[in-house]
Amino acid sequence: MKSQVKRMPNVRGEGERLRQEILDAATRILEETGREDALSLRGVAREVGISAPSVYRHFKDKGDLVSTVLDAAYRTLAVAMSKAGESAAAAGADPWARVRATVTAYRRFAIDKPRRYQLMFSLEYEPERRPSADHPIGTVLQAWTDTADAYLTEAAPGRRAEAQDLGIHLWTALHGQLVLWRTLPSPVAGSEDVLIELEESLLRRLLPTPETPSPTE
Amino acid sequence: MKSQVKRMPNVRGEGERLRQEILDAATRILEETGREDALSLRGVAREVGISAPSVYRHFKDKGDLVSTVLDAAYRTLAVAMSKAGESAAAAGADPWARVRATVTAYRRFAIDKPRRYQLMFSLEYEPERRPSADHPIGTVLQAWTDTADAYLTEAAPGRRAEAQDLGIHLWTALHGQLVLWRTLPSPVAGSEDVLIELEESLLRRLLPTPETPSPTE
DNA sequence: TTGTTAGACTAACAGCGTTAATCGATGAAT
DNA sequence: ATTCATCGATTAACGCTGTTAGTCTAACAA
Structure with missing residues (x-):
């Protein structure tokens, strides 16, 4: 199995950085579309370079992400x-x-x-x-x-x-x-x-x- | 060669009535939820007793249905x-x-x-x-x-x-x-x-x- | 060295809008 | 009477979605 262009886990304690990246991406998408259902966790994840379920490490669910923004x-x-x-x-x-x-x-x-x-x-x-x-x-x-x-x-x-x-x-x-x-x-x-x-x-x-x-x- | 006279829309009776039933169900759901994404064509179809793609006979797409309501x-x-x-x-x-x-x-x-x-x-x-x-x-x-x-x-x-x-x-x-x-x-x-x-x-x-x-x- | 855990992953489920292909019945045209 | 088009509906399928479960890896603590 070849190494993909995967994102390596942040070193301990740097988890907050990813959280901010997710937040930034979500903010951008929401500001561009203005519709909550135009924001998809998969889309955010794609943009940040992680996989969708990883978002759940930082936000309870999609609504939580939107609320935070x-x-x-x-x-x-x-x-x-x-x-x-x-x-x-x-x-x-x-x-x-x-x-x-x-x-x-x-x-x-x-x-x-x-x-x-x-x-x-x-x-x-x-x-x-x-x-x-x-x-x-x-x-x-x-x-x-x-x-x-x-x-x-x-x-x-x-x-x-x-x-x-x-x-x-x-x-x-x-x-x-x-x-x-x-x-x-x-x-x-x-x-x-x-x-x-x-x-x-x-x-x-x-x-x-x-x-x-x-x-x- | 056929005469291009458009046949009157065959009022087989059911057509318009179903459209109204769809509209009523959609109206009810939208009034209850207030969110466009809480309305699903499949849900409307389920309620009316038809299958989802049948809605497209009467409305161009989901947005058309919502607009009509x-x-x-x-x-x-x-x-x-x-x-x-x-x-x-x-x-x-x-x-x-x-x-x-x-x-x-x-x-x-x-x-x-x-x-x-x-x-x-x-x-x-x-x-x-x-x-x-x-x-x-x-x-x-x-x-x-x-x-x-x-x-x-x-x-x-x-x-x-x-x-x-x-x-x-x-x-x-x-x-x-x-x-x-x-x-x-x-x-x-x-x-x-x-x-x-x-x-x-x-x-x-x-x-x-x-x-x-x-x-x- | 072992165990624990933070931080990510893949696989999978159920639901969605939408399209394509099809089917049965009706009513008109031949 | 037979053919044919079309209306009203169907099933199957594609690709997307949120979310859950389970797993792997690397870093740290004992």
Whole structure:
């Protein structure tokens, strides 16, 4: 029996490296296709250069692999939002501009890799298995309520109690725009300009206006 | 040499009926699971009592079967919205109440069969194959712009030009609420009351207020 | 030196979508 | 009355899938 171009087992303790390679391959495939059933363990294994059952050494099953990929994506999104808001604040932007920076970061995340975004929010409906408080999607919610709170603190300190409500409003409405925007028939929507316009007009309606209104009216 | 006159499709009776049976079974499975890959042609065939390849006599492939089911769902939704709006109008409801009736119909549709709703709007992202103008999802958009137009006509006739914009705003924002509402971690959201409250506060912000404001403020 | 185990493998099962080839019955054309 | 096309369905098969069971190999511990 001739030696094939087989991958030799990693030295002890380096098993984590293969895990990461599997994760990277799976991430790439999911970002390209946006469909969970387009990801096959055999395909991942083929790409990494191992055999399919070897994946089970690192992930419980296919669903576990997908979940791990998505968990990272939620955290990436939350970090991108926080960073955008903070660096806008550091640059001395006014509250409105800071919200805009965060929203833009969110939109970029969704539009740059639309299939990833689609996958992130096409969670199965499981009435009894609602995501627990520590589900990584909670980090995204936290980023939104933080954004809303930062805005209200500066623009309307008397209404800080509404921060969580406002955060949810912003998130859900923008999410709906992003999801339906490319589903709408061509003539009525489709260009990113249309989307940004929608987004702007939405923010104007949802954000309590500070005493010194922004020039966009 | 034969006459090329196409023979009328031999209505041997069974043909169309089987097609409908297949459609019914597929609809049921999709509404129960909400996942396209949970529908198997073999499963449908098993349920109907035929063999799997027989499905191909009536549907081009699995995707065609799913599309057919979803097309019907879009139309059902659009009809439900129209009916709700019209019967509210017939009952002499004010413009605001008519919008509320339509929105409630939409929410019911989404909540009664959440998996069906999820499936309807988890369309694959195909940048080049944007739904054409005659895609049945357009009937839903039409229902929303109709609703917006009817409202503006009575409540703010001077702004009828915004009808389509307003319709899109309503749709996207409500859709986002419905989708994320059950995804949010348990303590912050989950009950239908919370959803309705969100919905109401959204409508208040999005709908131009008529001269005689509704009593909900 | 022996035993244990991490890290990979091959083989196999059951299920999937889909295609090809076929069969029986019906109804029309000769 | 006989032939022929076609509708509605069949079985067989290909190549893919997720997953499990069992096995091999190399590295480490005793």
